[in-house]
Amino acid sequence: MNRLELADKIAAEHELSRAQAARIIKTITDSIVTTVKKGGTVGIVGFGTFRQVSRVARKGRNPATGDAVKIPARKLPKFVAGTAFKDAVDPKAAARRKA
Incomplete structure (x- = not known):
């Protein structure tokens, strides 16, 4: 499963658009990277x-x-x-x- 497939799954299960789900995934991954980097x-x-x-x-x-x-x-x-x-x-x- 890649990022787009994950966004599609989140969008379908939570009645969101693919773009909204993709932004959520980006926020989560960016937060993890920033925290670990520090x-x-x-x-x-x-x-x-x-x-x-x-x-x-x-x-x-x-x-x-x-x-x-x-x-x-x-x-x-x-x-x-x-x-x-x-x-x-x-x-x-x-x-x-x-x-």
Whole structure:
């Protein structure tokens, strides 16, 4: 499912136009990106958590030449799926957790 298909689904279920639904999706995604970019965390209960993680600088190798290269430190977004989301995708996961 892409952004337009999601907007169509939201529009149909909530009696909105596709444009209104698309603006809602844009507001949500922009808010998540802005918060995570500032180092904050966005948690949506039952869905998951978005946060920023830092990768330290390290040494690597150029696979073509074998030369050592420096890989700079960087910040990346990370999403951790919530328990309810995991259980919806894999119903057996809940049973394994209870065992």
